[in-house]
Amino acid sequence: xxxxxxxxxxxxxxxxxxxxxxxxxxxxxxxxxxxxxxxxxxxxxxxxxxxxxxxxxxxxxxxxxxxxxxxxxxxxxxxxxxxxxxxxxxxxxxxxxxxxxxxxxxxxxxxxxxxxxxxxxxxxxxxxxxxxxxxxxxxxxxxxxxxxxxxxxxxxxxxx
Amino acid sequence: xxxxxxxxxxxxxxxxxxxxxxxxxxxxxxxxxxxxxxxxxxxxxxxxxxxxxxxxxxxxxxxxxxxxx
Numbered sequence: 001x002x003x004x005x006x007x008x009x010x011x012x013x014x015x016x017x018x019x020x021x022x023x024x025x026x027x028x029x030x031x032x033x034x035x036x037x038x039x040x041x042x043x044x045x046x047x048x049x050x051x052x053x054x055x056x057x058x059x060x061x062x063x064x065x066x067x068x069x070x071x072x073x074x075x076x077x078x079x080x081x082x083x084x085x086x087x088x089x090x091x092x093x094x095x096x097x098x099x100x101x102x103x104x105x106x107x108x109x110x111x112x113x114x115x116x117x118x119x120x121x122x123x124x125x126x127x128x129x130x131x132x133x134x135x136x137x138x139x140x141x142x143x144x145x146x147x148x149x150x151x152x153x154x155x156x157x158x159x160x
Numbered sequence: 161x162x163x164x165x166x167x168x169x170x171x172x173x174x175x176x177x178x179x180x181x182x183x184x185x186x187x188x189x190x191x192x193x194x195x196x197x198x199x200x201x202x203x204x205x206x207x208x209x210x211x212x213x214x215x216x217x218x219x220x221x222x223x224x225x226x227x228x229x
Contacts, residue, residue: 043227045220048213056210061220065229076201080210097228128229130197133174133216137229 044150044157046138052110053081060135063128064157066150068139070094071111072126077135081108085125092124111142113159118145166190167217174200176212188213 044064051058051073058077070092078085085104092105104125111121122141128134149158161169163177164185170193179188191209194200204214221227 043221047215058210059213061215063220063227063229068229074201076204077214079205080208131222131225132227133218133220135214 043134045134046113048113049136049138050110050112051077051081051108052112053078053083053108055082056080061133062136062138063132063134064143064148064150065137065139066143066148068137069141070105070122070124070137071139071142072128072137073108073123074127074135075125078106078108078123078125083108088125094124094126113138116146116159118142161189162187163213163215167215170217172218173216174214175217176200176204176209176214178212 045061046064047061048059049062051060058080060073060077062071075085083106085106088104088106090105091102093100093102106123106125107120108123110117110119111123112118126137128136147158147160149156151157162185163179166175166177166188170190173193173195174197175190176192177186177188178191179186181187191212192200192203192207194203
């Protein structure tokens with residue numbers, strides 16, 4: 001899905017069906033900067049995020065959520081990777097729009113976006129409402145490993 | 161089948177797509193698809209599918225909605 005062609009790699013796409021124009025910016029190669037015609041009412045979707053667990057990997061689309069302390073993955077995705085959230089001893093209270101709930105917390109072996117990879121990433125097990133076409137949130141427990149630039153004014157996202 | 165072809169064919173469904181390619185529109189096969197995410201997840205676990213790309217063949221947020229988590 002994504003190719004790393006420079007230290008600054010375009011890895012984000014905002015909304016699957018929004019029209020976009022690839023462009024360049026001074027100081028960056030055309031390959032490393034994409035403009036996506038941003039609007040303000042659709043979340044930033046990071047596509048093809050690779051999640052690796054003890055028995056395999058899955059790739060999913062996730063919402064970039066800089067306000068979320070933890071990366072959130074669904075029960076099904078964690079189970080298919082070889083984790084069993086139901087028996088995880090550690091729990092995390094989280095504040096959601098609907099109130100406070102307690103969810104399993106664990107570490108997944110690896111999470112990768114393109115060739116940028118973080119190991120032993122803390123995640124919570126929480127299903128995103130199924131009305132959305134998204135299976136997880138990419139939160140600070142992953143983002144803290146990298147440099148992330150979100151520039152709405154210029155209309156681009158960078159991750160390195 | 162190309163990924164974009166699969167998304168067109170299974171519009172509005174969850175898709176599990178298996179491919180050895182890593183590009184914007186890889187060649188591969190749909191190994192599971194279902195409109196209902198709960199049913200999709202149940203089948204995903206029953207079949208123990210890994211090494212797949214799971215995506216929704218439609219807009220990530222339905223038209224007219226805004227997302228706040």
